[in-house]
Amino acid sequence: MIKKNRYSSSFITFLLIFEIGIFFAFGFWFDYDSSYYPETTENDPRVEKYFTFFSDTTVLALMGFGFLLVYLRNYCYSASGFSFLLVAFAFQWNLLVYAFFYQMHIDIFGKFKLDIETLGRGIYGSLCALISFGAFLGTTQPTQILMIIFIEIFFYQLNYYINIFKLQAFDMGGSIYLHEFAGIFGYAVTLGLGSRKDIKKHPDIKSRYNSDIFSIFGTMWLWIAWPSFNAMFSPTGFQFRSLLNTIMAISSSVIAAFAVSIGVRGKFHMREIRNATLTGGIAIAAASHLKMSLVGSMICGIIAGALTSFLSAILTKSFRVFYGGEQIRRILFFHAIPGIIGGFASAFGAGLADEDKEPYKDHYHEFFPRGDVQYGAQLAAMGITLLIALISGYLTGLIINEITFRNTQPLNDSEYWHVPDDFEETTIDSLGIPRDHKGNVVGDEWVLEAEIK
Numbered sequence: 001m002i003k004k005n006r007y008s009s010s011f012i013t014f015l016l017i018f019e020i021g022i023f024f025a026f027g028f029w030f031d032y033d034s035s036y037y038p039e040t041t042e043n044d045p046r047v048e049k050y051f052t053f054f055s056d057t058t059v060l061a062l063m064g065f066g067f068l069l070v071y072l073r074n075y076c077y078s079a080s081g082f083s084f085l086l087v088a089f090a091f092q093w094n095l096l097v098y099a100f101f102y103q104m105h106i107d108i109f110g111k112f113k114l115d116i117e118t119l120g121r122g123i124y125g126s127l128c129a130l131i132s133f134g135a136f137l138g139t140t141q142p143t144q145i146l147m148i149i150f151i152e153i154f155f156y157q158l159n160y161y162i163n164i165f166k167l168q169a170f171d172m173g174g175s176i177y178l179h180e181f182a183g184i185f186g187y188a189v190t191l192g193l194g195s196r197k198d199i200k201k202h203p204d205i206k207s208r209y210n211s212d213i214f215s216i217f218g219t220m221w222l223w224i225a226w227p228s229f230n231a232m233f234s235p236t237g238f239q240f241r242s243l244l245n246t247i248m249a250i251s252s253s254v255i256a257a258f259a260v261s262i263g264v265r266g267k268f269h270m271r272e273i274r275n276a277t278l279t280g281g282i283a284i285a286a287a288s289h290l291k292m293s294l295v296g297s298m299i300c301g302i303i304a305g306a307l308t309s310f311l312s313a314i315l316t317k318s319f320r321v322f323y324g325g326e327q328i329r330r331i332l333f334f335h336a337i338p339g340i341i342g343g344f345a346s347a348f349g350a351g352l353a354d355e356d357k358e359p360y361k362d363h364y365h366e367f368f369p370r371g372d373v374q375y376g377a378q379l380a381a382m383g384i385t386l387l388i389a390l391i392s393g394y395l396t397g398l399i400i401n402e403i404t405f406r407n408t409q410p411l412n413d414s415e416y417w418h419v420p421d422d423f424e425e426t427t428i429d430s431l432g433i434p435r436d437h438k439g440n441v442v443g444d445e446w447v448l449e450a451e452i453k
Contacts, residue, residue, distance in 0.1 A: 006405075007141050007142055007143055007416070010143040010404070011142050011143045011146070014143055014146055014147065015146070018089075018093070018146075018150070022092050022093070022096065025096050026096075029099070029111065029112055030095075030099070030111070030112050030114050031111045031112070031113055031114065032113070032114060033113040033114060033115040034113070035113075035115075046115070046116055046117070047116050049236075050116040050117055050119070050120055050232070051116060052228070053120060053228045053229075053231065053232035054116070054119055054120050054123060054232070056225045056228035056229065057120065057123050057124075057127070057225065057228060057229045057232060058087075058123055059221065059225050060127070060221065060222055060225035060226065060228075060229055061083075061087050061123065061126050061127055061130060062083070062084065062087055063218065063221040064218050064219075064221040064222035064225060065083055065127070065130040065131075065134075065218065065222070066079075066080045066083040066084060066218065067080065067214050067215060067217050067218025067221065068215055068218030068219055068222060068274065069083055069130075069133070069134055069137060069215070069218070070211050070214045070215055070218070071207040071211050071212055071214075071215040071270075071274070072137065072138055072204060072205070072206075072207060072211065072411055073204050073206055073207055073208040073211055073424075074204045074411060074412055074413055074414075074423075074424070074425065075137065075138045075204070075411050075412070075413055076211055076214070076413065077413040077416075077417045077419065078138070078413050078416055078417065079137060079138075081417070082133065082142065082145060083130055083133065086126060086129045086130060086133060086145070086149055087123075087126040087129075087130070088126075089129070089146060089149065090125045090126040090128070090129035090130075090149055090153055091122045091123055091125060091126045092122075093125070093149075093150060093153050094121070094122050094124070094125025094126065094128075094153050094156075094157070095114070095118065095119075095121075095122040095125075097125075097153055097154055097156075097157040098118065098121050098122065098125070098157055098160075099112040099118075100157075101157050101158070101160070101161040101165070102165075104161070105161065105165040105166075117233075120232050120233065124174060124178060125153050125156060125157075127174075127178060127182075127229075128152065128153065128156050128178055128181065128182045129149045129152065129153065129182075131178075131179065131182035131183060131186065131331065131335050132148070132149070132152055132182045132183075132185050132186035132189065132331070133145065133149070133186070134186065134327060134330055134331050134335075135183075135186030135187055135189060135190050135327050135328060135331040136148070136186065136189060136190055136193065136327065137327050138199075138204075138205075138327070138410055138411040139190075139193070139199055139327075139406075139410050139411070140193070140400075140406070141404070141405075141406065141415075141416075142416060143404060144400050144404050144406075147400055147404070148189055148396055148397075148400055151392070151396045151399075152182075152185055152392075152393075152396065155185070155388060155389075155392040156177070156178075156181060156182070156185075158388065159177055159181055159384070159385055159388045159389070160177050162384060162388075163176070163177055163381040163384055163385065164177065167377050167380060167381055167384070168369040168370055168377060169346075169370075169374075169377040169378050169380070169381035170286070170346065170350075170367070170368075170369075170374075170378070171285075171286045171343075171346065171381070172230065172233060172234055172242065172285065172286060172287070172288055172289045173229065173230035173231075173232075173242070173246070173281075173284070173285025173286060173288050173342075174285050174286070174339075175282060175283065175284075175285040175286035175287075175338070175339045175340075175341075175342025175343055175345070175346065176286055176339060176342065176343045176346070176378075176381050176382055176385050177381070177385060178285075178339070179282045179285070179335045179336065179338060179339030179342070180335075180336055180339030180340055180342075180343065180382065180385050180386065180389070181339075181385050181388070181389045182331075182335060182389075183331045183332060183335035183336025183337075183339060183389075184336050184385070184386055184389035184390055184393065185389040185390075185392065185393035185396075186331045186393065187328060187331055187332055187336065187393065188389060188390045188391075188392070188393025188394040188396075188397065189393045189394070189396050189397040189400075190327075190328055190397065191393075191394050191397060192393065192394045192395065192396060192397015192398040192399075192400070192401060193397040193398075193400065193401050194397075194401060199410055199411075202410065202411055204410075204411035204412065205411060207270070212270045212274070215270070215274050216270065216273065216274045218274075219273070219274040219275070219277060219278060222278055222281075223250060223254075223277065223278060223281075226246060226250055226278065226281035227242070227243045227246040227247050227250070227281075228243075229281075229285075230242050230243075230245075230246045230281065230284070230285045230288045231243045231246065231288065231289075234288070234289040235289065235363070235366065235367075238289045239289075241288070241289055241290075241291070242288040242289045244294070244297075245284055245287075245288045245289075245290075245292050245294075245297040246280075246281055246284055246285070246288050246297075248294050248297040248298050248301065249280035249281060249283060249284035249288075249297045249298065249300050249301030249304075250277075250278065250280040250281040250284075250301060251280070251298075251301065252280055252297075252298040252299075252300075252301030252302045252305065253276065253277055253278065253279050253280025253281070253283075253301040253302065253304050253305030254277040254280070254305065255302070255305070256276075256280075256301070256302045256303075256304075256305030256306040256309065257272050257273060257276035257277045257279075257305040257306070257308075257309045258273065258277075259306070260272070260276075260305070260306045260309035260310050260313070261273060261276075261309050261313065264309070264310060264313040264314065265313055269313070271312060271330075272308075272309040272312055272313065275308070275312070275330055275333070275334040276304075276305050276308045276309040276312065276333075276334060277305065278334070279301075279304035279305050279308045279334055279337075279338040279341075280300065280301025280302075280304050280305055280338075281301075282304065282334075282335065282338035282339055282341075282342060283300050283301065283303070283304035283338045283339075283341040283342045283345060284297055284300050284301065284342065284345065285339075285342050286342040286343060286345060286346035286378075287342065287345045287346040287348075287349040289367075290346075290349040290350075290353070290367070291349075291353075291360075292345070292349060300341070300342075300345050303341060304337075304338045304341050307337065307341070308333045308334055308337055308338060311333050311337070312329060312333045312334075315329070315333075340382060343378060343379070343381065343382040344379075344382075346378045347375040347376075347378035347379050348375070350368055350374035350375040350377075350378055351374075351375040353367070353368055353374070412425065
């Protein structure tokens with residue numbers, strides 16, 4: 001007889017209800033966009049344009065974040081497996097919520113024509129889910145994760161509706177409405193869930209050699225695909241600028257992260273290398289399509305890489321005392337802060353814009369719908385995003401904490417997965433010291449204490 005854990009029933013029930021709702025929504029509300037069926041055998045250029053970027057972004061989500069999050073020593077199955085689930089889950093739900101707010105914006109409700117560009121909007125929601133997932137990685141059970149992401153996607157799209165549709169702020173690659181929002185939301189969720197004393201000193205809160213290798217592999221996938229991600233929705237004719245600005249920024253953040261990591265710590269630390277090296281792509285995202293100049297893009301990347309590396313290095317001990325691990329530090333330093341830097345970069349770019357000069361000219365109001373006060377819209381969008389993310393995230397954490405129960409074995413794949421025989425589960429001996437399956441002490445801070453005892 002199959003032995004089920006206590007999460008199985010709630011997990012299956014939640015997914016079943018969700019998918020039945022999605023089934024009816026797509027059956028009665030959505031339809032194919034008929035404009036993609038011309039009376040010709042030639043391929044539609046819109047498909048060729050967007051699907052390449054869509055594919056790269058999907059690779060970024062699955063291969064990039066899927067491997068990046070496997071740094072915890074005994075949570076690799078869950079980090080990668082749940083990332084796979086969240087991409088599919090958030091993608092479907094995000095399409096539905098986006099369609100609702102879009103039709104609210106145009107004030108026309110009816111059959112929603114699904115096109116290739118909207119698919120790209122859908123995959124952005126999965127990235128929002130994956131970023132926030134990193135904040136409560138290993139501390140929440142599967143049903144809680146799905147509930148949190150379900151609520152988050154709604155507020156993610158609400159924030160997009162307010163800032164992009166109504167305020168008319170621009171954010172080409174998601175510095176503000178994606179990275180700032182997801183980073184702050186994930187942090188606020190952890191505040192609502194409350195601190196856990198069993199996490200702060202848990203021996204599995206750390207990484208191991210092999211998990212870090214797979215994590216840096218994910219970083220490299222993200223680094224490769226990030227230019228496509230930022231350029232997906234750039235106006236026709238300006239995608240090359242988005243690609244080039246992103247490449248220059250993200251290469252500069254790599255150099256800055258390596259330099260600061262060894263400068264502050266004396267040796268390179270994998271934490272900064274696998275995270276801060278990507279921050280240039282986040283910081284340049286909102287303004288990647290603007291005339292930033294190549295030097296401006298490089299400066300943006302250097303600031304993001306250096307600042308996040310420095311903060312991560314000097315505040316490590318403080319975060320360990322208050323939160324217990326890398327999850328909160330990673331989501332704030334390597335997503336929220338670079339996203340805020342990107343917001344300021346977009347405001348700076350808008351402030352420098354001149355409709356009488358290259359490259360905008362006749363396209364000036366397409367880039368800057370608020371005209372001379374566009375910089376104000378960019379700054380306002382940052383503030384609104386911060387407010388919505390904090391309030392919605394904190395309330396989500398409180399609600400989830402009240403209506404569900406927590407896992408009793410955090411940071412442990414064996415709680416949810418059938419693990420192989422060589423899975424090195426950590427056990428606590430009679431003296432309260434964590435040991436692996438061979439009896440070796442786990443965690444540097446425990447070695448001296450074990451020797452003394």
